[in-house]
Amino acid sequence: MTRNSAEKYTAFAPFYDLLSAEHPVYGAGRRRLIESLAVRAGDQVVDLGCGTGLNFALLQHRVGPGGVIVGIDRSAQMLAQARRRAGRHGWDNVILVRADATTMITSEVSEQITDAGGRGLSRVGLATYALSLMDPWERAWENLWQLTRSDAQLGVLDMQRPxxxxxxxxxxxxxxxxxxxxDIEAHPWTALERDCTQVRAASARGGHLQVRVGVKPSGRPGS
Incomplete structure (x- = not known):
C-alpha cells in the first residue's frame, strides 16, 4: 500500500463500510470470488489486505468453526474494525496480523499465526481489492504465495475499466x-494467470470487477 493510501484508510477506517459501495457494486465481486474458490470446512484461509473484514462472513459459512481465517492488513485502524466485526459475531477462529504485505517477512508472519493457534501455511489465499493499492503489488503477491502451501487455492479480485x-x-x-x-491499470490478476494452474476467470459489474482463481503448483511455472 502506498503511503497516501495507508493514511487515507487509517483516517476513514471507522466509516469504510459505509463509504465503500459494498452493496451496490463491490460485494458482487467478493461473492463471485469466494463462491469460485474450493474452500472446505476446516480450511485455514489467509485474507491479504483484509481491511475491516468484509470477506469474513462469506468465508465463515465455508470454513465453519473448525476452520481459521487469517486477516493481514497494514492499518491498525482497519484491523480494529475487523476485530470488532469478529467480536460482534462471536468468530473466535479469526486471527488478525498487522503487517505490510509488500515488506513483511513471511516466516515471521507464519510464526505469529502459529502462536495465535493457526497452522502456519494456509490451504486458501485471497486478495480482494487489495493488490491494486500496493506498490509494488508483485511483492505482495509473492508474499501471499509464500504464506500458502503447495496445492493451495488462490484467488485475486480487483478492478479494471468497465x-x-x-x-x-x-x-x-x-x-x-x-x-x-x-491503480485501475494494475491488473494484478495477471500474476495468478501466470503462476497458477487450473485458472478460472469471471467478472462482474460490466467487467469492472475481475475475478481469477487457480491452484498453486508445487513450483512456480517457468521458475
Whole structure:
C-alpha cells in the first residue's frame, strides 16, 4: 500500500463500510470470488489486505468453526474494525496480523499465526481489492504465495475499466479507484494467470470487477 493510501484508510477506517459501495457494486465481486474458490470446512484461509473484514462472513459459512481465517492488513485502524466485526459475531477462529504485505517477512508472519493457534501455511489465499493499492503489488503477491502451501487455492479480485456496453462508466470507475487509492491499470490478476494452474476467470459489474482463481503448483511455472 502506498503511503497516501495507508493514511487515507487509517483516517476513514471507522466509516469504510459505509463509504465503500459494498452493496451496490463491490460485494458482487467478493461473492463471485469466494463462491469460485474450493474452500472446505476446516480450511485455514489467509485474507491479504483484509481491511475491516468484509470477506469474513462469506468465508465463515465455508470454513465453519473448525476452520481459521487469517486477516493481514497494514492499518491498525482497519484491523480494529475487523476485530470488532469478529467480536460482534462471536468468530473466535479469526486471527488478525498487522503487517505490510509488500515488506513483511513471511516466516515471521507464519510464526505469529502459529502462536495465535493457526497452522502456519494456509490451504486458501485471497486478495480482494487489495493488490491494486500496493506498490509494488508483485511483492505482495509473492508474499501471499509464500504464506500458502503447495496445492493451495488462490484467488485475486480487483478492478479494471468497465468494458463493452459499460465502457461509458469508465470515468466513474477511475474516480472511485482514485478516491480509494487503487491503480485501475494494475491488473494484478495477471500474476495468478501466470503462476497458477487450473485458472478460472469471471467478472462482474460490466467487467469492472475481475475475478481469477487457480491452484498453486508445487513450483512456480517457468521458475
Amino acid at each position: 468494458t463493452g456496453l459499460s465502457a461509458p462508466l469508465s470515468p466513474l470507475a477511475r474516480f472511485a479507484c482514485r478516491l480509494g487509492g487503487a
